[in-house]
Amino acid sequence: xxxxxxxxxxxxxxxxxxxxxxxxxxxxxxxxxxxxxxxxxxxxxxxxxxxxxxxxxxxxxxxxxxxxxxxxxxxxxxxxxxxxxxxxxxxxxxxxxxxxxxxxxxxxxxxxxxxxxxxxxxxxxxxxxxxxxxxxxxxxxxxxxxxxxxxxxxxxxxxxxxxxxxxxxxxxxxxxxxxxxxxxxxxxxxxxxxxxxxxxxxxxxxxxxxxxxxxxxxxxxxxxxxxxxxxxxxxxxxxxxxxxxxxxxxxxxxxxxxxxxxxxxxxxxxxxxxxxxxxxxxxxxxxxxxxxxxxxxxxxxxxxxxxxxxxxxxxxxxxxxxxxxxxxxxxxxxxxxxxxxxxxxxxxxxxxxxxxxxxxxxxxxxxxxxxxxxxxxxxxxxxxxxxxxxxxxxxxxxxxxxxxxxxxxxxxx
Amino acid sequence: xxxxxxxxxxxxxxxxxxxxxxxxxxxxxxxxxxxxxxxxxxxxxxxxxxxxxxxxxxxxxxxxxxxxxxxxxxxxxxxxxxxxxxxxxxxxxxxxxxxxxxxxxxxxxxxxxxxxxxxxxxxxxxxxxxxxxxxxxxxxxxxxxxxxxxxxxxxxxxxxxxxxxxxxx
Numbered sequence: 001x002x003x004x005x006x007x008x009x010x011x012x013x014x015x016x017x018x019x020x021x022x023x024x025x026x027x028x029x030x031x032x033x034x035x036x037x038x039x040x041x042x043x044x045x046x047x048x049x050x051x052x053x054x055x056x057x058x059x060x061x062x063x064x065x066x067x068x069x070x071x072x073x074x075x076x077x078x079x080x081x082x083x084x085x086x087x088x089x090x091x092x093x094x095x096x097x098x099x100x101x102x103x104x105x106x107x108x109x110x111x112x113x114x115x116x117x118x119x120x121x122x123x124x125x126x127x128x129x130x131x132x133x134x135x136x137x138x139x140x141x142x143x144x145x146x147x148x149x150x151x152x153x154x155x156x157x158x159x160x161x162x163x164x165x166x167x168x169x170x171x172x173x174x175x176x177x178x179x180x181x182x183x184x185x186x187x188x189x190x191x192x193x194x195x196x197x198x199x200x201x202x203x204x205x206x207x208x209x210x211x212x213x214x215x216x217x218x219x220x221x222x223x224x225x226x227x228x229x230x231x232x233x234x235x236x237x238x239x240x241x242x243x244x245x246x247x248x249x250x251x252x253x254x255x256x257x258x259x260x261x262x263x264x265x266x267x268x269x270x271x272x273x274x275x276x277x278x279x280x281x282x283x284x285x286x287x288x289x290x291x292x293x294x295x296x297x298x299x300x301x302x303x304x305x306x307x308x309x310x311x312x313x314x315x316x317x318x319x320x321x322x323x324x325x326x327x328x329x330x331x332x333x334x335x336x337x338x339x340x341x342x343x344x345x346x347x348x349x350x351x352x353x354x355x356x357x358x359x360x361x362x363x364x365x366x367x368x369x370x371x372x373x374x375x376x377x378x379x380x381x382x383x384x385x386x387x388x389x390x391x392x393x394x395x396x397x398x399x400x401x402x403x404x405x406x407x408x409x410x411x412x413x
Numbered sequence: 414x415x416x417x418x419x420x421x422x423x424x425x426x427x428x429x430x431x432x433x434x435x436x437x438x439x440x441x442x443x444x445x446x447x448x449x450x451x452x453x454x455x456x457x458x459x460x461x462x463x464x465x466x467x468x469x470x471x472x473x474x475x476x477x478x479x480x481x482x483x484x485x486x487x488x489x490x491x492x493x494x495x496x497x498x499x500x501x502x503x504x505x506x507x508x509x510x511x512x513x514x515x516x517x518x519x520x521x522x523x524x525x526x527x528x529x530x531x532x533x534x535x536x537x538x539x540x541x542x543x544x545x546x547x548x549x550x551x552x553x554x555x556x557x558x559x560x561x562x563x564x565x566x567x568x569x570x571x572x573x574x575x576x577x578x579x580x581x582x
Binding site for chain 2: 011052061410
């Protein structure tokens with residue numbers, strides 16, 4: 001910082017004295033006169049300019065002259081870009097954050113604090129759905145455990161008559177070959193199956209198990225077998241379900257809401273060929289029985305009659321077997337197999353009750369909203385802070401550069 | 414007497430009344446173009462009017478704030494002229510020496526005018542702020558963004574050069 005010497009200060013003071021009309025030291029008279037001359041050389045605005053500017057002031061400078069194009073800064077329109085970008089980022093993050101926590105969310109279900117318990121409920125569950133199934137193979141279990149409602153729906157008769165209406169000469173396509181309609185069938189039989197792994201809090205294992213069975217019945221299905229074990233520190237469950245194929249999607253969606261979905265898969269297989277084959281066997285057996293009945297009516301000897309009767313017994317058994325086969329294959333298409341694995345996980349959020357929304361639920365919801373809001377705020381901060389720092393640095397740099405250019409303009413005069 | 418706080422309201426009209434001619438004189442001296450000086454003076458007051466809420470008393474006097482805006486406007490005009498390469502010659506002084514002026518005074522005025530045109534633009538700006546705009550050294554320092562002692566030193570240097578130029582004129 002330059003320090004002024006006494007002489008400099010004296011001369012500067014002489015300038016101020018001269019301008020103020022005060023007496024100046026004799027040796028600085030010339031300097032004082034120069035100051036007064038300089039002041040007299042002061043440019044004065046024209047009266048017309050003064051009037052124009054006064055009028056602008058009176059109008060509040062409401063209609064300033066438009067800025068010249070050359071004075072407009074090329075980067076001015078870009079100033080709004082960061083704000084727009086930030087707004088879009090916040091919007092996207094908010095949507096993701098709000099939608100995310102409820103994906104595969106915990107469905108309803110009352111919490112049951114069960115003690116140590118182990119149970120196998122296959123038979124009981126299946127029985128409650130219309131038939132026992134424990135210990136049977138899945139196919140046989142389905143055939144035998146099929147609810148009466150399904151049995152009495154006329155599916156068998158329809159299947160049988162449908163099979164008889166089919167032309168035996170039609171050869172079903174081999175799996176994986178041809179287009180869906182290449183064998184001339186408009187309606188195809190598809191077997192669908194699914195598996196689902198759900199996680200729930202250890203204390204909710206029993207409640208979720210009960211809700212799985214309730215949901216299965218609500219969808220018109222039944223539990224083939226189930227195994228549930230729970231304790232205060234953990235537990236698990238396995239459920240083999242049969243769900244009407246038409247309700248499979250709805251059932252999977254409903255079951256997925258009962259816990260945190262860890263794994264979910266669905267599979268479908270075209271079994272049209274198997275269906276046609278089973279129906280053909282039944283038709284062939286029936287045709288043979290009719291032929292045997294005609295032969296029995298025409299038999300004249302005891303030996304011939306006995307021989308035809310023996311063959312009739314065999315064919316009747318074949319018809320029963322073929323009929324069961326048609327029923328089984330039909331059930332494979334009508335009912336989907338669903339395997340549900342239930343595992344305990346203490347980190348899973350508590351389920352929300354569908355029916356009773358209590359103050360506790362409200363508090364949990366509020367907490368959740370706060371968590372989401374805090375997360376969004378954190379992410380926004382993480383994005384906004386560097387952007388703000390960059391913007392501040394850019395602003396400082398732009399200001400410094402503008403100032404420098406201005407000063408340079410003065411040098412270039 | 415109201416205290417000088419950052420929230421003090423700026424009396425823009427009073428500032429305009431007291432500073433209009435001073436701003437014009439400063440800008441005209443800096444640009445050496447009276448027509449451009451009128452445009453720049455008007456632009457400076459428009460800017461000041463729109464930015465009057467940003468005035469902070471703690472950063473300096475109202476006049477220093479106003480002259481800071483006027484200085485930026487004048488420098489922008491100089492930059493624009495440089496870009497457009499359309500330097501405007503200073504028109505003849507309409508206040509040319511009046512017939513009744515004494516010859517000696519007329520000669521000295523002419524010498525001062527010539528000397529003013531010869532010195533460095535930065536030094537001419539200091540002269541304009543001091544003698545044409547009537548700012549004190551503290552206000553000059555605030556306008557230029559330097560310390561008061563630095564402003565005084567620069568002013569003294571400018572006066573020395575001006576005196577030499579007048580003697581040689």
